[in-house]
Amino acid sequence: MSIAKPRERVLITDIQEVNKYFTVPANVRDISSWNRVKIRSLIFTSLASASLLGFGTFIKESDYSRKSVKTVNRFKLPLNFSYIDSGWFQDWELAKVLEQNGVGLKPDIEDIAEEWIKKNGLENKKFNFCHIRRTDYANHLGGITLPLTYYQDALARLMKYDDGTPLLITGDDYDFAKLAFKDLPRATIFSEPPGLTLAILQRATNGIISNSTFGWWAGYLASKNGGSIYAPKYFMGWKLRENIPAALVYPGFKWLDVLAEPDK
Known part of the structure; x- marks a missing residue:
């Protein structure tokens, strides 16, 4: 896997399995624990809104759902980030975001x-x-x-x-x-x-x-x-x-x- 220099802030949930086998750089942050105070839902809403305005990349994978879809809005300004919600992670747009931000096998x-x-x-x-x-x-x-x-x-x-x-x-x-x-x-x-x-x-x-x-x-x-x-x-x-x-x-x-x- 080719590894590009990290460029975005990537917020991701349920990263425990990823951590076992992949090198995860500092700009990729696990926010699973934020669920307890419902901050995740607030972040989700704010990032979705910002993404629609062209501020970053927003990726949503609905867990265990036939209607699981990806939503990708490419960033247009220097405030680059991705939010990756928990899901099956079988999404090649999502895979590209991880790869481009320095996530590779240990x-x-x-x-x-x-x-x-x-x-x-x-x-x-x-x-x-x-x-x-x-x-x-x-x-x-x-x-x-x-x-x-x-x-x-x-x-x-x-x-x-x-x-x-x-x-x-x-x-x-x-x-x-x-x-x-x-x-x-x-x-x-x-x-x-x-x-x-x-x-x-x-x-x-x-x-x-x-x-x-x-x-x-x-x-x-x-x-x-x-x-x-x-x-x-x-x-x-x-x-x-x-x-x-x-x-x-x-x-x-x-x-x-x-x-x-x-x-x-």
Whole structure:
């Protein structure tokens, strides 16, 4: 990830997970605790009004809502700021704000990923990835686990012009992956902590992502390498055939229709 010199004041809620894996500069401030005195709602209103007047960047992600939308008004004056409310954070405009303001994976995690890649014989080599999300998705939002046919379709497209590139498969269901993809050539199924996994996947040339926040970010970061990233059309809303959340559509992905019923 390229890191630009910080320019804006970024106010963000629910940043605990971000802090685990990303370097967060001083201009990005966590205001989660402000909720207790309702300052957050006041800040939200004032920033929204200022944004409409062209004073800054305002980003709102509605948490767990089908109507989750992004609102981005570019700054016109030197009083630059962004307000990022809690949400799924699958919004490429939001991702750009974080990236442009110095938020990147922590150097120690990057170093461990480099060692992992060397240890597994991938140094200076191209590799692809497939990320799977299952487990809790069986009941989430009425059941949004992607069917095996989605991954098979994406893999067929990825390997159509197979040049011997290794494939890394990871996710939250190691046993399922081991059984479902045991016959794939040059495939390595692995399980590592989230931060390390993300640092590994962002180095991939091509990828297949699940309909999860982690999958989205792995695909977003890896898309900077110039390859193809396949993603499920409508994401969490694939059964309803509507984008959930609405703000997730990233033009850098190749969106695939998911037509089959979920795995039983």
